[in-house]
Amino acid sequence: MILVMDVGNTNIVLGVYEGKELLHNWRLSTNRSATADEYGLMISNLFKHVQLDVSEISGVILSSVVPPLNHLMEEMCERYLGKNPFIVGPGLKTGLNIRYENPKEVGADRIVNAVAAIEQYGAPLIIVDFGTATTYDYIDEHGQYIGGAIAPGIGISTEALYQKAAKLPRIELSKPKSTVGRNTVASMQSGIIYGYVGQVDGIVSRICAETKLKPRVIATGGFAELIASESKTIEIVDPLLTLTGLRILYERNISS
Ligand SMILES: Nc1ncnc2c1ncn2[C@@H]1O[C@H](COP(=O)(O)OP(=O)(O)O)[C@@H](O)[C@H]1O
Ligand SMILES: CC(C)(COP(=O)(O)O)[C@@H](O)C(=O)NCCC(=O)O
Ligand SMILES: [K+]
Known part of the structure; x- marks a missing residue:
């Protein structure tokens, strides 16, 4: 069994794989002030919970993608799991040709x-990840x-309305009955949700036009x-994409 971990700006997602099968997955909130021992205890407890x-x-x-936590998570793995983790970054084989101007700058989660999307769905591809930020990745026909x-993520955009506008409440993000909202909450839901749907379809269409693919x-x-x-353009939703990618990268590096 292997443990895969994705440290995002909002959540740390963990998965336990036996071969290709995901046996367990958990979500912890990312806390920049927690210690290696605190994360170690949380993970030990989650393990205990599933025996x-x-x-x-x-x-x-x-x-x-949270540099202050890199060393701490590494230390936690050594101390509580007795393992030196592979870390996605310089030195780890990805099999991916990265054509960003500075390849080191691309977020590890992207x-x-x-890696997961190319392996499962083939290139060319556009990946949209709705995290703290919304990221769009374009993979060309050669992979x-x-x-x-x-772009700013949906959660932080919604939070910004509440923080910066005195009369706007904190809302639950669910689909409103209509685009024309007739109260504050429905209007905010419309603006956020249909605003994002428009953003996704707009950016995807522009990438298609630019690449002629x-x-x-x-x-x-x-x-x-x-x-x-x-959305008119999203074809597949894969909630496990990042965990799958980590599993694939583990396999690529352990067998080399
Ligand atoms: N399974 C889920 N169901 C509902 N909301 C979620 C789920 N996972 C994450 N979110 C929300 O999506 C936002 C981004 O979270 P996440 O995708 O974990 O971001 P990051 O990778 O940047 O940590 C947060 O506001 C979080 O509460
Ligand atoms: C864009 C991101 C903040 C997204 O992170 P997330 O929303 O998953 O927490 C992260 O991938 C990042 O810090 N990237 C570095 C900049 C880049 O990819 O160009
Ligand atoms: K993410």
Whole structure:
């Protein structure tokens, strides 16, 4: 069994795989002030809850877009799991040709998503990940990572309305009955949800026009299902894309 971990700006997602099968997955909130011991305890407790013994974990792979947590998570793996984790970044073999101007600049989560999406769906591709930020990645017809777009995420955009406008409440993100909202909450839901649906379809159409190709469009992340249900361009929702990518990268590196 292996443990895969994706450290995002909002959540840390963990998965335990036996071969290709995902046996368990958990979500912790990302807390920049938690210590290696605190994360170690949380993971030990999750393992206990499903009667999983640490000794059954033969390896760990970790991707992070929160640099202050990189060293800490590595230390946690060594201390609580007795394993030196693979870390997605310079030095780890990805098999992905990254054509960003500075390949080191691409977020590790975007690379991991690209690896999983190419393997499962083939290139060319556009990947939309609704995380803290909404990221768009374009993979060309040769399976090369070219680049994409980064926009404010749905959660932080909604939060910004509440923080910056005195009369706007904190709302639950669910689909309103109509685009024309007739109260504050419905108006905000319309603006956020249909605004994002428009953003996705707009950016995807522009990438298609720019590349003169028709890439498949895969969505993942917290709000993928909600947006995909209204989007004209999202073809597949794969909530496990990042975990799958980590598993594939682990296999590529352990067997080399
Ligand atoms: N399974 C889920 N169901 C509903 N909302 C989710 C889910 N996962 C994440 N979210 C929400 O989506 C937003 C981004 O979370 P996440 O995708 O984990 O981002 P990151 O990868 O940046 O940490 C957060 O506001 C989170 O609460
Ligand atoms: C764009 C991101 C903030 C998205 O992170 P997330 O929303 O998953 O927490 C992350 O991939 C990142 O920090 N990227 C580095 C910049 C880049 O990819 O160009
Ligand atoms: K993410």
